[in-house]
Every structure is written in structure tokens, then in C-alpha cells.
Amino acid sequence: MPGGRLTHEDRRRIAAWLADGLGYAEIGRRLGRPTSTISREVARNGVPGDYLADQAQQEAGHRARRRKPTRPEPADDGQPTEAVRGFVDRFATSLAATGLPRMTARVFACLLTADADGLTAADLVRRLQVSPASVSKSIGYLEAMELVLRRPDAGGRRERYLIDDEVWLRAWQADTGAHGEIATAAQRGVELFGADTTAGARFGTMGRFFARLSEQMSGSTLAEPVVYDALTVLAALVHAGQPLSAGPLAIALGWPRDRAIAALDAIRHRPSLADPLALRAVGPKTYTLVPRPDRLSPAQREALDEVR
Structure with missing residues (x-):
């Protein structure tokens, strides 16, 4: 324990760390001992350029036998190897x-x-x-x-x-949630600064990266019912070519209204599902699809405008 006598194992560790070039202070920190304890130990049991751990242990044994007998310390059976x-x-x-x-x-x-x-x-x-x-x-x-x-x-x-055994799942879920929050915050940055600005483009790149990372870490696949429904809603909006609300979407697709709402919510909360498009609200609970403003750089959009 800290403050007790150095063990043979401690002395071997001192020798190894000295060979690795560690200083007395760092060795003392690793062993939980004062720097002075390490320096005295090396000075007392070293030869020029070397510290002899086995010899130091033998000398310590000789000194212990010369001391007045004291109550023995309990065996340290729980110590690791x-x-x-x-x-x-x-x-x-x-x-x-x-x-x-x-x-x-x-x-x-x-x-x-x-x-x-x-x-x-x-x-x-x-x-x-x-x-x-x-x-x-x-x-x-x-x-x-x-x-x-x-x-x-x-x-x-x-x-x-x-x-x-659940520690890794908890850590994974914590990271996934954090990545999703960063993606959402980055998208707000795009909206605040504008996709045509340097800051907006930077936030757009960041948002796409963390959105994809969150999607991959969450384990979502196209086999999930809500993801499959979201893709169907995306196809429906593209085919309709006009803004629609959940009610008309549900009627056209032959779904209950709640199912259409759940699919729209999935797209809003997981924007990478619609990439390179984005879901935009154009009225009370009415949505359309537009190109993601952060997918193309300002220069790319200008060049495309010229060829139209």
C-alpha cells in the first residue's frame, strides 16, 4: 500500500522504468510513493549507470532481519500479478x-x-x-x-x-444520441447562416457526416418498417410533385393517417433518409421535397444555373 515498504515487484518495476528512461517523479507517481523514496532507493542500491533490483531486495531483507520483530502484515492475496x-x-x-x-x-x-x-x-x-x-x-x-x-x-x-455486460451498449447508445444531436444542431446552423455562406457550407458538411454516423450506429436498416414507410412517402412526394399533408398521403397510399405521420416524423428526425433531398414544411403540417441546400456548394449551384 502507499507508504509501505517497497516489495521485490516494486523494485523490479523501478528497474524496468529506469531502463525506459522514466524520471524519479514519474516512477514515484506510478508507485504512489514520494520522489524522495525512489531517489534514496536508487542511490542506496545502484551502481554507475544501473539499478540492481534483485540486489536491492536482498539488502532490504537483511535490513529487515536486523530490525526488531514487529507484527507481520497480512498476506496480500488479492494483488494482481x-x-x-x-x-x-x-x-x-x-x-x-x-x-x-x-x-x-x-x-x-x-x-x-x-x-x-x-x-x-x-x-x-x-x-x-x-x-x-x-x-x-x-x-x-x-x-x-x-x-x-x-x-x-x-x-x-x-x-x-x-x-x-451492458456497458458497451450504453456507451454506444450515448454516442449515437450525441451524434444525432450534433447533426440536428448543425442543420440549424445551415438555416441560420445560409447554405451559400462559408459557415453554412461547413455546418452542412458536418451535419451530413454526423447524421450518417448516427444512422449507422443506431443500427437502422431498410428492413425497419418505419424506414421502409419513410422511403415510400419520399417516393410519393416526388411523384405528386406538389406539397401534401399526412391526410392526403395516407388516403393515396391506403394507410391509416397515423402511419403517414410516423413516416413523415422519421424523415424529419433522420434527414439522411431523404438525402440528397430534404423535407420542407410549406404550410400547417404540409410538406414538399427540395434539394438539400448543403449538398451542393455555392459554386456548383451557380455552374448548374448557367447550363439551364
Whole structure:
């Protein structure tokens, strides 16, 4: 635990990190020890250009035997192996590269290696050799992202943190919803600045990208009834060549009115279904189709106007 004596495993990690070029401060941070502890350890057990982990452990054993016997510390049966610790560090580095805070990434990676019943905060502190405050802050971050669940311990006095099988679905759905919101906001940007402006064109490109991403991540396919109905409504509006409301559409298609309304709503909320066209309201609940203003650049539209 932080503040305790260095173990043989700790000393081997110090040797490996020194070989990788890490400084005393970074090694101390990873082990949860003061920089001075690392510098004294290396100075006491090093030779020019090298730190001898095995020799340091032997010397530590000699010193311990010369000390007055004290009550033995409990066995640390729950500690992960060196291979697991190395994996957690490497996996956390990969997660941190995506933008996740480094300590939060370490906590998440550690929970990924836990058994089904998860780990307590004390378990995480001991395994990662960090402060309780660091673990608490990271858990709060992960809970806000719905990546970690909190469950009472069997004894009822502590809480356990775990990652269940639904975590990836929740993360996927959260991303999908966020992408859809960005697409909608970008479309409002097109309407505000105008598709002929630089800002409007930029928002149009952004909106199309995130709309397609949201569609793909949501798992929607042409086999969905509402999507199939939406495509039928699009074909009907093109064929009619004039604005229509849900009532006339439903009568012409032989549908209940609610079905036509649902199809129109699907097109409005998922504009990529109509791409390269866009659904436009021209009256109270009356719609027509127009070319998407953000599909062509201003220069492309001018060139097409000249050839008409």
C-alpha cells in the first residue's frame, strides 16, 4: 500500500522504468510513493549507470532481519500479478490516448480485469497504489459516463464497483444520441447562416457526416418498417410533385393517417433518409421535397444555373 515498504515487484518495476528512461517523479507517481523514496532507493542500491533490483531486495531483507520483530502484515492475496499490472498500465495508456483522463483510464482498466463481483474502493487503492481521493474522482467520472455500476458489498458496509455486460451498449447508445444531436444542431446552423455562406457550407458538411454516423450506429436498416414507410412517402412526394399533408398521403397510399405521420416524423428526425433531398414544411403540417441546400456548394449551384 502507499507508504509501505517497497516489495521485490516494486523494485523490479523501478528497474524496468529506469531502463525506459522514466524520471524519479514519474516512477514515484506510478508507485504512489514520494520522489524522495525512489531517489534514496536508487542511490542506496545502484551502481554507475544501473539499478540492481534483485540486489536491492536482498539488502532490504537483511535490513529487515536486523530490525526488531514487529507484527507481520497480512498476506496480500488479492494483488494482481506483474503481468496483469503491466497489462493494466498498457491498456490504460491506450484508453488515455482517446481522451480519457489517465487515472480514470487506469481505474477502468483495473475494473476490466476484476471478477464478476467487481472491486471495492479499497481494492482499487491497493491494486493501483494510488490515493483514495484519486479513485473516488475517477469512479465519479466513470459513473457519469455510465461505464461503471455501483453495488452494495455482501456485508453491506462497503460498495463494489463493476462493469457489466451492458456497458458497451450504453456507451454506444450515448454516442449515437450525441451524434444525432450534433447533426440536428448543425442543420440549424445551415438555416441560420445560409447554405451559400462559408459557415453554412461547413455546418452542412458536418451535419451530413454526423447524421450518417448516427444512422449507422443506431443500427437502422431498410428492413425497419418505419424506414421502409419513410422511403415510400419520399417516393410519393416526388411523384405528386406538389406539397401534401399526412391526410392526403395516407388516403393515396391506403394507410391509416397515423402511419403517414410516423413516416413523415422519421424523415424529419433522420434527414439522411431523404438525402440528397430534404423535407420542407410549406404550410400547417404540409410538406414538399427540395434539394438539400448543403449538398451542393455555392459554386456548383451557380455552374448548374448557367447550363439551364
